[in-house]
Amino acid sequence: MTERSVLKKRSGKLGIVVAAQILFLLVLAGSYWAAGVWGREIRLHTIPVDPRDMLYGDYVTLTYEMSRLKPEMWKEAGKAPKKGDVVYVVLMQDKDGVFHPEAAYGAKPASVSGDMVVMKGRVEYDMGEAIAVRYGLERYYVPEGTGKELEKRAGDMVVRVKIAPWGQARIVGLESSG
């Protein structure tokens, strides 16, 4: 029965494809879960932005201090980075344990001191007076319909982020500042 064997072969192939999808989801989830367990916790300040586009469905959009870099923080020779460029931003810890942006580079700095961390981001646009950078941490999902309350405070909060030794970063919680 050739037709049957063709069909059998197909269902075998489907099995492999489905297993690959399951594996992909588990690895993706597992790596971020692991980042939460073994990552180093840092605290970041948010800043207020135009409130119109903050709540977008069921998540709150967060904008950080490090999302808007002053042009003088760019330490590479030559022009400021363009839209879409990858930048490495060095953050320094203050006495309250909150991290603030210090400098930005086009390549990853070889080593930084213990009170500093390096975040990888992508340039969103260059406004001249500030370079807008995205890190992939700009979204905080909330239960449906509860975003409005949080939205009001989203411009002045401290966000707890875990950074894994292999570079992945994720939000683990929000708290009010001060």
Place this chain on the structure above:
Amino acid sequence: MSKKWVEREGLRWVEQQIVTREQYERILSLYDGKKQSPGLLPIFGSILVGLGVLSFIAANWQDIAEGLRLAIIIAAMAGFYAAGERLAARGQEKLGIALIGIGLISFGGGIVLVGQMFHLLATGAGAMIVWGVTGMVLTYLYRSRYLFTLSLIIFNIAQLYSTISFHTFSYTALALMTAGLGFYIWKVRQSALLMWLLNVSLMIQSLILIVFMDWKPLWILIPALLLYAAGDWLGQRDHAGAFQAAPLIAAFLMGVFLVLFYDEAYGNLDSFRADASLYLPVLLALLAVSAAGKYRRKREVSAAEWLLFLPLIYSPALVELLYLVALFLFSLYVLWRGYSEEWGFKINVGTVLFIFTTMIAYGKLTWDFMDKSLFFVIGGVILLALSWFLNRRRRRFFSEGKEGER
């Protein structure tokens, strides 16, 4: 063709003794509605259930622990795939593929869910590209037009996501889509519909690239002409037609765009014009490729379609008028081909294009000079007169009993 139509027209053939009563019954039985399997129903069902899965996740059901949520979506996904394969293997091909489609949508749901669990904005469109590639693999596995279309949609969403959320155009997504699905059309299934869909996607992605890069709008004609010229080399006529439809639509819309927004008085030519020293050589080279293809396949007459690609924008004056004339001539060409090929669909398209161009010309030329109410009245009268004239022409054509499928 609908059964009702055959039923009605067939009676006339019997009356005029073209066919016998018995032959009429036999012809009718060919169009038995029961034999046509309801191919669209499972597909709509599949899309609805898939959307349900996605919105279920998007609703952010916090009451269930995260790990359990992930387990549920994985189980649902595997279940849909397994059930789909079972049905397909037992001969319920359409329904089976519909369930496989839900499995694929659930996989995307799983990716979204992981993003929500960890508050990720993801780190690129990478995960979505993995999703699209999965759809592509399934397309090859099941030889399905539906899965092909789903994969195309996923790749387009991935591209939009990449440019809007990450400010990078994903050349990877574009290349994988073109290579994977293009190869499928080329080697596995030469279908006019799939060619059309793929080229619509390619034009959409070209548009995204041009807008994102802030290039001059005129550049859209280059990928359009590239696809168009490639279509000239296709052996089968209807394939070439399907292949070239999307680039022609894009070029036509570009012409409309220029007529509407170009304004000589403001001298805003530079915001439209591409750098001529780069643009014109590429354009000429592609036109040459197109010409060679047309000559080889003996379709020289279709060279009239080049009207839409002519670099009229570099004319020192009367740019709008030149584009309007090109649009008119193109519409007339489509009408003329429709009549001479005796193909109703083309006649209808030509009619619509002609009326549309007329309205644009009218709006562009008169809006500034005419009282508003007069504008609408005269415009309406022009439209009514045109549609009366074109319809009469069309009806005469159809009533001559010449309507063929092509």
